[in-house]
Amino acid sequence: DAGVTQSPTHLIKTRGQQVTLRCSPKSGHDTVSWYQQALGQGPQFIFQYYEEEERQRGNFPDRFSGHQFPNYSSELNVNALLLGDSALYLCASSPPTGGTGEQYFGPGTRLTVT
Amino acid sequence: DQQVKQNSPSLSVQEGRISILNCDYTNSMFDYFLWYKKYPAEGPTFLISISSIKDKNEDGRFTVFLNKSAKHLSLHIVPSQPGDSAVYFCAASEDSGYALNFGKGTSLLVTP
Numbered sequence: 001d002a003g004v005t006q007s008p009t010h011l012i013k014t015r016g017q018q019v020t021l022r023c024s025p026k027s028g029h030d031t032v033s034w035y036q037q038a039l040g041q042g043p044q045f046i047f048q049y050y051e052e053e054e055r056q057r058g059n060f061p062d063r064f065s066g067h068q069f070p071n072y073s074s075e076l077n078v079n080a081l082l083l084g085d086s087a088l089y090l091c092a093s094s095p096p097t098g099g100t101g102e103q104y105f106g107p108g109t110r111l112t113v114t
Numbered sequence: 115d116q117q118v119k120q121n122s123p124s125l126s127v128q129e130g131r132i133s134i135l136n137c138d139y140t141n142s143m144f145d146y147f148l149w150y151k152k153y154p155a156e157g158p159t160f161l162i163s164i165s166s167i168k169d170k171n172e173d174g175r176f177t178v179f180l181n182k183s184a185k186h187l188s189l190h191i192v193p194s195q196p197g198d199s200a201v202y203f204c205a206a207s208e209d210s211g212y213a214l215n216f217g218k219g220t221s222l223l224v225t226p
Contacts (some may be wrong), residue, residue: 004143004157010173015224024197033214033216038216041218042118042203042205042216042217042218042219043158043203044213044216045213045214045215048169048212048213052117052219056210056212056213058213061213085161090158092157092214094211099208100146100148100163100164100165100210101146101148101209101210101211101212101214102160102163103160103211103214104160105150105157105158105159105160107155107156108155108156110159
C-alpha cells in the first residue's frame, strides 16, 4: 500500500517564476492538505482540498493556489515566487472518517528560490 | 501568532530512561491533539493522538497526557531507545481532519 507521494523531490526556481508541486494521497484517502515548513519551524497550513474544492485555507496570499482532481490527487501552484517561498512543501492526506484527525504526510518537495 | 508552543528546542535522554516532551496551546477551540516524529529528509510520521474528551492515551511505549484546564499536553516515551532520536512536533486542530497547527518541534537525542 503506497503512502503519500510527492513530486518532484527537489526544485530550484528563480524569483518571479511559477512552480507546480504534485501530490498523490494514500490509498483510500479523499482529503489533501498542503503545508509549508521553513527551516527550524513547524509545518504551516496552506490549504485543504476535499471533493475537488478548497475547504479550508490558512494565512497565505493568493499567489498560493491549488487543485484537486477526481482521483483525489492534488497540485499546489505558487506564482511570482519570492525568496521567502524557499521551504519544504509537505502534502498530507486523511481518510473519509476523521478519527482523531490524523493526517499522513509525504516526504515533501524542497523548493529553493534564487 | 503561535497557537501551539513547544518551549524546549532540544532534549537529551539516556537509553532506557523516560523522555517527556511538553506542549502548550492557547486556542481553547482545539479538540484534537497529535504528536508527530520527523527524521531528516522525511515527512512527519504520525505517532499518537488524543481527543479533548480524554486525558490519557497509550500506545506501546508512547503515552500522551492532556490537561485541558492548563492547556498543556505531554508525550512520554518509556523506555527511550536510540532510534527515537528525531524531531517531535506537537499539533492541534479544532475539528477532526481539518487544519493542523504545529509547534516548532523538540529535537530528542537518546544516547546509549
